[in-house]
Amino acid sequence: MAQAPARTRAHTDVEPSKARLVGGNAQIRVAIVGATGYVGGELIRLLDRHPNVQIVGLQGRGRDEAPVGSIHAHLGRTGYHVDASLPYADAVFLALPHGAAAAMVPEIAARGTRIVDLGPDFRLHDAADYPRWYGFEHPAPELLADAVYGLPELHRAEIQALADASTAIVGAPGCFPTTTLLALAPLAREGLIGDLVVDAKTGVSGAGREPKPELTFSEVNESVKAYGLDGHRHTAEIEQELGALGGSPERNPGAQGVDFVPHLIPMTRGIFSTSHVRPTRGITQAELRSLYRDFYAGEPFVDVADSPVSTGQVLGSNVARVHVTMDERSGRIRAIGVTDNLVKGAAGQAIQCFNILFGLPETAGLEQLPLAP
């Protein structure tokens, strides 16, 4: 099939638009930085079908008019190309390794562009957490206080409020924290987390597209391994958000010093997170069920399931499914969450935040059902 004509155009000379103030059928100009990676590719796939988005630029290092199909073969039909330069856009999504976005964001934000960063550079509120967890000094600590943690189910109003702010930065959560926090949030709000162990699994795409010896087929296939045992970075945002949900640390003593153990499993997409919680007080299965049903009532992307959930149930969709049970014998609550790491765990959630920020229907561009079998 002939390659479709290139569809992205440079808009470097275009004045900042007011598109962010317009809802309905507004066409919002969007650019993606880090378009060559897995998350970048998923952003292209979803945003190409978004009714209110015009993709005006895809950026990748050292590229010049590179057809997107030469980088992401499955996206070749879109006809986009990838360039080294970043055009003016109303909104920019950044899908870069940690540290890279923090270096670019001040300049992009100064143009009035709204930013959704999918890496960790704007998730943590305390600048001191960056050297501690990520090994770099944050180059723009003054921006952290106003950046919003982009988990809409917990921070919808704050994301909405960014619409009128001079600088708008959303730090979209990691895939493990998204899945784990959605499974735990109702418990944390009620001050029920007395002690917490999180056992989580990820598919291999969670580690990105960059080739690494430990991610080759022979290393990963037919094998499961735990990693990050000396303190996985995602622990920081899990503790930050659980702490905030409880109001004060004393209400959820198990929400600090969380024992978080991630595992790599031979699967392409998906996060499966099981939290084992010793509750601060007795609670029945019926109470748990109504607590979760009430907490997620009206949420467009969270299903509270009565039976055990699986990653296959959410594949390719922005849906998170949670299942909670009280184990009377052990006295522990088991709160299980599943997501597709590249959709609700990354690109889909970032678009959900973008929709809220621009006053669009929250589900715009995100209504596809999961893919099965």
Ligand SMILES: NC(=O)c1ccc[n+]([C@@H]2O[C@H](COP(=O)([O-])OP(=O)(O)OC[C@H]3O[C@@H](n4cnc5c(N)ncnc54)[C@H](OP(=O)(O)O)[C@@H]3O)[C@@H](O)[C@H]2O)c1
């Ligand atoms: N994968 C997931 O499931 C997932 C989920 C949630 C969040 N995230 C986060 O999203 C971000 C991207 O993840 P990914 O899985 O898409 O990774 P990836 O597949 O490895 O892609 C990384 C992208 O960043 C670019 N890049 C690498 N180093 C760079 C640098 N120093 N300066 C500028 N660009 C650079 C790469 O472009 P080149 O082509 O130039 O190398 C590529 O486009 C990471 O922060 C990750 O933690 C990932």
